[in-house]
Amino acid sequence: MSDDADDSTGERPPPPGARFAVRARPGTPDAVVVLELGGELDHDTAGPLRRALDECARARRVVVDCSGLTFCDSTGLNELLRARMRLRETGGFLDLAGLHPPVDRMFDITGARTVFRVFADAAEALADEDAGTRDGGDAHA
Secondary structure (H helix, E strand, O other), X not given: OOOOOOOXXXXXXXXXXXXXXXXXXXXXXXXXEEEEEEEEEOOOOHHHHHHHHHHOOOOOEEEEEEEEEEEEOHHHHHHHHHHHHHHHHOOOEEEEEOOXXXXXXXXXXXXXXXXXXXXXXXXXXXXXXXXXXXXXXXXXX
16 A cells, blocks of 8 residues: 555555555554555455455454555455454454444444444554453444
8 A cells, every 4th residue: 555645534545546445563462453444345345354364363452444445345244343343252343443434334333343342443443452352333433
């Protein structure tokens, strides 16, 4: 994903010609991974997210930064829910950050927002000292 942020929103668009992109970066502390999503996440574009989440399966915590996500359908939501369940089975956690409309609305109307801890942005999620001790619902968003 490009490192250039859109000046008006702070969102990172997917690379030219792509509808969706995911970039993994290490979080702080160790064993925390941040996945930055950008563009439209749907049935046709979910493959890269699925692969990235599979690669994070042994992480203690995954923070999914949705600030660059402009659309998410049920396929994307299901990928995140499956990954959350897999991480929980091994004692890990999956948190969301940077939900903006219309993506935030989809999480809200489906009730999925109550399942995930949701932060205003990735920096706030990484700074949360209670990470891994609570589950579900809005953390600070």
